[in-house]
Amino acid sequence: xxxxxxxxxxxxxxxxxxxxxxTVLLGIFGFAAIAFLTAGYFTFETVKYTLKIRExxxxxxxxxxxxxxxxxxxxxxxGLQVRKNTLTDAETDTARxxxxxxYLGANTPDGVVVSDLKSAAGADPNAPVTLNVTGLSVDQKxxxxxxxxxxxxxxxxxxxxxxxxxxxxxxxxxxxxxxSGALEGTSKTPDEGIPQExxxx
Numbered sequence: 323x324x325x326x327x328x329x330x331x332x333x334x335x336x337x338x339x340x341x342x343x344x345t346v347l348l349g350i351f352g353f354a355a356i357a358f359l360t361a362g363y364f365t366f367e368t369v370k371y372t373l374k375i376r377e378x379x380x381x382x383x384x385x386x387x388x389x390x391x392x393x394x395x396x397x398x399x400x401g402l403q404v405r406k407n408t409l410t411d412a413e414t415d416t417a418r419x420x421x422x423x424x425y426l427g428a429n430t431p432d433g434v435v436v437s438d439l440k441s442a443a444g445a446d447p448n449a450p451v452t453l454n455v456t457g458l459s460v461d462q463k464x465x466x467x468x469x470x471x472x473x474x475x476x477x478x479x480x481x482x483x484x485x486x487x488x489x490x491x492x493x494x495x496x497x498x499x500x501x502s503g504a505l506e507g508t509s510k511t512p513d514e515g516i517p518q519e520x521x522x523x
Contacts, residue, residue, distance in 0.1 A: 418507065422477040429471040433460035441505065450504040453478060459497045462486060469501060478503040 430436060436457040443451050455472070459465045465486055472481045481503040489498050 414507075418477055418505065422475065422505075425475050425477065429475070431459075431464050431467045431471065433464045434458070434468050448509060450479075450506075450509040453503045453505055454484075455501045455503075457499060458489070459499060460494075462497055465497060465499045468499075472501065472503065477506050479506050480504050 426436065434457060436455060438454075438456040440454045441451050442454075443449075457468075459468065465483070469481055469483060472478050481501055484500040484502050486497050486499045489496050
């Protein structure tokens with residue numbers, strides 16, 4: 323009958339189980355170490371970004387008064403810009419009317435008296451400002467001469483005769499007339515905005 327060394331086989335089986343146990347334990351420890359390091363990394367990143375958020379919030383609180391002051395200054399600048407544009411337009415209109423009145427004073431024919439001068443903006447915001455001139459003349463010929471001189475003015479374009487009417491006064495006969503035209507430089511393109519009504523001289 324052959325002899326079987328059962329003790330040796332038992333020892334081999336025990337050693338195999340011990341190796342398996344060590345392998346499983348090493349795997350568990352390795353996984354636990356990786357999980358610990360990962361948790362530590364994300365905890366560190368969370369703390370870092372939390373501190374950064376607090377710093378940014380503190381910076382925002384410090385900058386809030388400055389931002390409010392900047393907004394107030396920008397609103398004030400915008401208001402001043404509107405006033406500046408208004409003054410610039412007023413200066414332009416004043417210079418235009420001064421030039422026109424100067425031209426009118428030097429080029430109105432003898433025997434013609436201008437009794438009324440009006441300007442108005444039409445319904446179309448981009449259309450030029452219209453000019454109406456009424457007056458008296460000693461005859462029709464001088465009305466025609468006045469029209470020609472107005473057409474030569476650099477401040478007026480498109481002069482039209484609206485009407486003439488003979489009037490008989492106590493001393494003489496005269497011709498009442500009304501002319502219309504457009505003020506040069508007052509028309510606007512759609513992107514230039516709505517022009518303001520020109521002041522009546």
